[in-house]
Amino acid sequence: MPRFLHTADWQMGRSFSRFDADDGAALAEARYAAIEALAQLAVDQDCDAVLVAGDVFDAQTVSDRTIRRVFNATSAFKGPWVMLPGNHDAALAESVWTRAGRLGAVPDNVHLALEPGVTVLAEQRLAILAAPLTQRHTYSDLTAAFDEWETPAGLLRIGLAHGSIQGVLPDEVDATNPIAPDRTQLAGLDYLALGDWHGTKQINERTWYSGTPEPERFRNNDAGYVLVVDLAEPGALPDVHRHDTARYRWYQWRETLSVPSDLDQLIARMQELPEASVLDLRLEGAITLEGHQHLNHGLSLAEARFRSVSCDRSGLQLEPTEEDIAALHADGYLGEAIEELRLRQGGDVSGPARDALAILASLLSSGTQEVTK
Incomplete structure (x- = not known):
């Protein structure tokens, strides 16, 4: 035959x-x-x-x-x-x-x-x-x-x-x-x-x-x-x-984050992918400062495992909670700067404002961790 x-x-x-x-x-x-x-x-x-x-x-x-x-x-x-x-x-x-x-x-x-x-x-x-x-x-x-x-x-x-x-x-x-x-x-x-x-x-x-x-x-x-x-x-x-016959599998995900469980589910899905993965993410919605740090950690682990990871966060709004702000212990000028960045996210400069707020939060969080060691 x-x-x-x-x-x-x-x-x-x-x-x-x-x-x-x-x-x-x-x-x-x-x-x-x-x-x-x-x-x-x-x-x-x-x-x-x-x-x-x-x-x-x-x-x-x-x-x-x-x-x-x-x-x-x-x-x-x-x-x-x-x-x-x-x-x-x-x-x-x-x-x-x-x-x-x-x-x-x-x-x-x-x-x-x-x-x-x-x-x-x-x-x-x-x-x-x-x-x-x-x-x-x-x-x-x-x-x-x-x-x-x-x-x-x-x-x-x-x-x-x-x-x-x-x-x-x-x-x-x-x-x-x-x-x-x-x-x-x-x-x-x-x-x-x-x-x-x-x-x-x-x-x-x-x-x-x-x-x-x-x-x-x-x-x-x-x-x-x-x-x-x-x-x-x-x-x-x-x-x-x-x-x-494939060595690599390609995945393109378009996700909207609304509540913390959305992020948890996203990271869990990433962890289930095989190591020979090429992942392209585009995220929209809103995320807290704590969620932002959680996302960064999850992406860092994925980048170490997968062949390639790219993540477009241009549609993702950073919305710190009162608990997020309190945890930063930012008083005086820093507190005013954080509040200004929070307000400016809704305008035309939402991308830069979001990024600046994330960087500032990361720096403050790192400094707090150093002090408490």
């Missing part, structure tokens, strides 16, 4: 410039590890082939070193690979693919589907109908050609394409590179392996997006997996299994 691994959207050479240099480098390196992991998975699962449905590279301008490292990362699986150009690495007249050829970087077992057509893997009983993108954006369905292409009898008809299934994905996603939702029926495909949507998604019983094997953005769409597909014979329904 033929079995193949379906993956896509590696985006190799992607830059993570929004992160600190160490974190960005680690996130980039994890993408090479993901290729190595899926290659080993193909070995462990006795796959007959690996199909890559576009966007192997993030851009045409990736370095020669990146090109060589990508193909080196596939070395564990010695069977056939079929790689399809996507919108990020379209098969232009001069492209990352032609450069890979000149470098001699493409192994003999890697088939580059740079032109529309059928790649026949007779030994594996697979006929791969490929619709490569030859420019970044198209407005016609390149998979329509599948309907007319003939394949050898007895081989599975597997479509390989990169684009947007019409009427299924969000409207802003399916504007270009369209693919008909019933292409498997129209073309008599046993399976349609898709790339472009970075999460694992089933369109129908024969059509799947595999998603990217290593998440690279804050979108909750089931990224970080590859698919292993079994097909007993032409016409049989595929048996699809999802396998986790």
Whole structure:
């Protein structure tokens, strides 16, 4: 029974410039590890082939070193690979693919589907109908050609394409590179392996997006997996299994803090996350001085555990309680300054006023602790 691994959207050479240099480098390196992991998975699962449905590279301008490292990362699986150009690495007249050829970087077992057509893997009983993108954006369905292409009898008809299934994905996603939702029926495909949507998604019983094997953005769409597909014979329904390949998991939380228990629950949730986490927080609402110190402590612990933590507090109002102020033992001028900062938080300078109040409270709290030791 033929079995193949379906993956896509590696985006190799992607830059993570929004992160600190160490974190960005680690996130980039994890993408090479993901290729190595899926290659080993193909070995462990006795796959007959690996199909890559576009966007192997993030851009045409990736370095020669990146090109060589990508193909080196596939070395564990010695069977056939079929790689399809996507919108990020379209098969232009001069492209990352032609450069890979000149470098001699493409192994003999890697088939580059740079032109529309059928790649026949007779030994594996697979006929791969490929619709490569030859420019970044198209407005016609390149998979329509599948309907007319003939394949050898007895081989599975597997479509390989990169684009947007019409009427299924969000409207802003399916504007270009369209693919008909019933292409498997129209073309008599046993399976349609898709790339472009970075999460694992089933369109129908024969059509799947595999998603990217290593998440690279804050979108909750089931990224970080590859698919292993079994097909007993032409016409049989595929048996699809999802396998986790992600090193890092990305979380984007938008939280409103109203009462102390909201903060307690937030910190408890952070503590439950795995160490290989990339966390992006945006906080709104109000917090006391004591809560502010509690939040700082929780974030400090998270920063030490996770790959990356960022926290936007621009929408978070600092509202000291009477107990907070009394605990600071701030009399005279300092007391007046704290009261002024409290009043100014509601104006246009709420951000600076909040920050100044937090800093002053922290300094006073530290000084009080020193005195009481």
